[in-house]
Amino acid sequence: NMVLLFQEDKSMNLKEILAKELKDLNDEEKKFVADNSDKLSKEEKVKFEKELEKCRIRSQSYLRYFGCRHNVIDDFGEVILSSYDRFLLLEKEIEDLIPRAEKNKFANVKLIAAKRKLDKRELAAGRTLQEFKKDVRMLQRWMDKSQEAKREMVESNLRLVISIAKKYTNRGLSFLDLIQEGNMGLMKAVEKFEYRRGYKFSTYATWWIRQAVTRAIADQARTIRIPVHMIETINKVLRGAKKLTMETGKEPTPEELAKELGLTPERVREIYKIAQHPISLQAEVGDGGESQFGDFLEDTTIESPAEATGYSILKDKLNEVLETLTDRERTVLIERFGLLDGKPKTLEEVGVRFKVTRERVRQIEAKALRKMRHPTRAKQLQAFLDLMEEE
Template sequence: MPTTKANKSSPKKKAVKAKPAKKVAVAKKTTASVKKTSGAKASPARKTTTAKATVKKVAKKSVKAKPSVKASRASVSSSKEAAMKVKVDAEPHALDDEVTEKVRQLIHLSREQGFLTYKDVDKSLPEIAEKPEELQNVISIFNNLEIKLLDSKEVEKYKKKKEENEEETARSNQSDMLDDPVRMYLKQMGQVPLLTREEEVDISKRIESAESAALKIIYSVSLTSDFQLEICQKLLAREERFDRVVLDKKIDSRESYFKSLAKQVDALENLSKKIVNAWNSIETSSNETQRKRSTTRFRNYQGELAPIFKKCCLKLKVFEDFLSQINPELKAISRNLHNLDLYKKDKVKIKRKGVKIEQVKSDLETARTKFRMEPEELIDLIKDLRKNMRLAHKAKTEMVEANLRLVISIAKKYTNRGLSFLDLIQEGNMGLMKAVEKFEYRRGYKFSTYATWWIRQAITRSIADQARTIRIPVHMIETLNKVMQVQKQLLQELGHEPTPEEVANEMGLPLDKVQSIMKMAQQPISLQSPVGDSDDTNFGDFIEDKGAENPYDMTAYSLLREKILDVLDSLTERERNVLSLRFGLKDGYSRTLEEVGRQFKVTRERIRQIEAKALRKMRHPTRIRQLHGFFEADQSSVNKPKPEALRQLGL
């Protein structure tokens, strides 16, 4: 039979030592299935079922041909699972063009749904069910491409398991992204498109337009005059940072700015007084004519504020502090205006809410006097101001987000210099925001060209300030870098590590300065750093603790104290107590003659006499002989001070 011949000719079959009876049985089964399917008037359903059985049997047969699978465990389900993994060593017989095209369609279908069912194979290739050799080749192709062949009953289970695996993988990727902030930051940054030159100019114009509109609102009224006057006075007193509050791209130099600022402060103080007087005259005017004159004078004075404010050159973000200060009052004014409008429409409803309309009117009048403008006008003005501030902030954010890639590319060049990559990115972003504020699009260059210098400056400054455990001033960092460059140059020229004298001669600096710079360049070491290969010994274990007492000296002084107390026992009780108090033999605190006299209720002269008599007794040969050993040890010790008692005893 064809099947038997194919099996005999296959080199895989020769390697398998299967029993002849089983081999014949399998061959008979296959032949019987071929005979059944070759019937002339077989029904389509019967034909499909028979073809499906043939596919399963061929798959089962290919599993039996694999040496690693035991014949006793070759059930239908395990046969299908093994058939998906079998690799055909021999070259498969060539398939017809029509069959090859259908196999390609099946492969494409498996790529779409992730698997194939036996039903799909039977439906696409009904003609090869009668040709087990071709069927074997098709299944081998699927196995080599690692395409899963499933039964129709297993499809739902497989899909469910696949969805669970995908969900678990997605959760794992999400958790990995959350655990890795750099990866998450880079992914979000990559979603923002880059800007062209025209787009940069358009954003810069929007920033300029919004800031100009906001400043025009601020300069038009005296609302912020006291706030600006306070900022300028702090600048003159050097109590406020210049770069934080002053828009320095509009000034020539700091020296000229501070010279003119003093004049502007004087002019602003005088003009503020005139504005307050004009407002008071409006409030106290008795007739309409006088009121109109005062109002005209008040508006003229307000108009004179704009040139002074412009010369102060304060940044727009400084006025955000002012808005946050008056924000509670603005909320109260808005609430009172709402209640007043509600009162005009429905008096009953406002009374039911418990609002005292007289108090509302009083609060609005107080606000009008404080801000020197009508409450409605104030609310509208602040609303327009905040709108322009938001527009400027939005445009700046667009410019910053579109250039975050530039910060990453520059920060990569400064890694391994003492700061983490995230810190470098953060410092570079701060430099990028400064560049956005100072960028002048009319000069014609791209923003990235200008921003590069600000980003580098911010990163290098942060490394100089924060990278070292012991901070070194920035000017010393520059000198230190020059010394390191000269050292590398001399190392290449001389072939050995240059001495401080050679470095000093090369740089033309004093030797002591070069030595101090080289000492400054040394990095601090942790006391917990391990010494040697073992982790048991730390560097701090080898450092002398000069504050700790020497055990030898402590033992010697303890024995000396005991001996002195033994010698003192030969004296009278009063003499013993006087000497102990005078020289601190008990508690280490020496008392004066006056203090000892108060304790014994005698004069200090009497205490001196008792002390002198006790010391004469202590110098007696019979007593002093017990202390000679300590005297010799004290003389031989290295510059150890004598105990007070020995010095008094004259040893």
């Protein structure tokens, strides 16, 4: 009786072809009501009622093809409740206009228009406002029962979610997260399940749960998201590698794996590289969680204790050798090679300090280096030179 209301509401989101059929049938019903209700004889009214009943039966027969899906029930319920709200607004408007209509002509005109509008809505619904209220109360009870049935159906199949989630542990998501994602898939399965097809609900729900879990792993398990199709490719390569390992007893090379899977070795190496999991520097290490992964990484910018000790001893020995030179020779070498501050100077810069030419500085430097190469001095640094050659 209220199917026409579904078609009048613009918010309705039913795209099935059957909706058009329902509209055509109810347009036919409306035409009967508008054209013949006041003109028919008693016999014709009986005939009219029979025709009208046929239309309603046909409408109900089409409704069953919607499958009574939960989202369809929600759509119908929302539309009816929306129409019911408009009924109540009209009723409230009429109640407010009645006391004013006796004294105000304009209010009387609005009252007549509101009553006509209410009559049209009652005609479209095929029932009076009071009957409509009764039907809405019944609808709300059934919608509450529908929600309760949905909740009970979900709770009754939570074990199914757990059994499926167990198969996807150690994939980057915690077990509780897998269960949560599986529950979301289960709720979607409850909404879309059609018992008339003859399949068990557990068989149908398994696919929705598995899809929800695998999609969550693909989207959330990695720091850097990998597309779903690439996840499938990675799994294919890993399965192939596992198969070859069982057959040959050793880890397959990229070339062997490429031949088995019909890929190029470069593609296999690329897939292996993509499959690597990045590790967070803040990842906890050990059961206590007191240490982080970053604590065990070497800082290459800092000298190791062995190197620092070696450089300290070398510096002391070098100073002992430099003490055997004259003050000028020692200062020229220190300035030229930056032995003091690590900043070597040019011949011109050293010459400015000693007030000599750059050529004279070069001569002093050459003389000092010859003295440093003398066996009596060089043997003190020979151990360090041998160590540097070994490195």
